[in-house]
Amino acid sequence: MKLILTADVPNLGAPGDIVEVKDGYGRNLLLPRKLAVVATRGAEKQVAAIRRAQKAREIRDLGHAKEVAGQLEGLAVTVTAKAAGDSGRLFGSVTAADVVAAIRSAGGPTLDRRVVELPAQIKTVGKHPVAVRLHPDVTSTLDIEVVAS
Structure with missing residues (x-):
């Protein structure tokens, strides 16, 4: 086709x-x-x-x-998840929309959720690398900290 x-x-x-x-x-x-x-x-x-x-x-x-x-370079992003078990495993997962909201609340630029590329489902607390594809030639890597509420 x-x-x-x-x-x-x-x-x-x-x-x-x-x-x-x-x-x-x-x-x-x-x-x-x-x-x-x-x-x-x-x-x-x-x-x-x-x-x-x-x-x-x-x-x-x-x-x-x-x-x-450049604005994303030194940004410290923390995503607050709803709940986690004793072992640090989340009851759900962190989505691209959650990451965009956390970037915005950390003082970063407003992004579209489709430019955020999660490596896999983020289902544990801790630091996770996230790629942000802003342009075909420009990709920024951002470390996010996932914490349980």
Whole structure:
């Protein structure tokens, strides 16, 4: 199935890319979530407009991404989890939205939860590294401290 991506899809492509995917992946994941549209002649003409806008945005965003990465450098982020057992295991897990809220409350910039990449489910108290993908060329690593309330 030939699709045009409308959003950034990890391990597949960026907005405006024309990709060939299996029918089920396109029908069941990409199209319902509006991450892609079916590639038609009219849609392919729109790809040029999407790419032009993306190029203009990338140049402007690269400097801004480096600036935001600089703000994240020395930030001490603490995420307060609801509850934990005696061994330090959480009753639930820390989500990307929790990390973004903690960054904002620690005096950091306002981020989208989709730029935060958790290594796996964070289900224990302690320090955990978290990657923040601000731009395709700029990724910042942040250590968060998870504590139980």
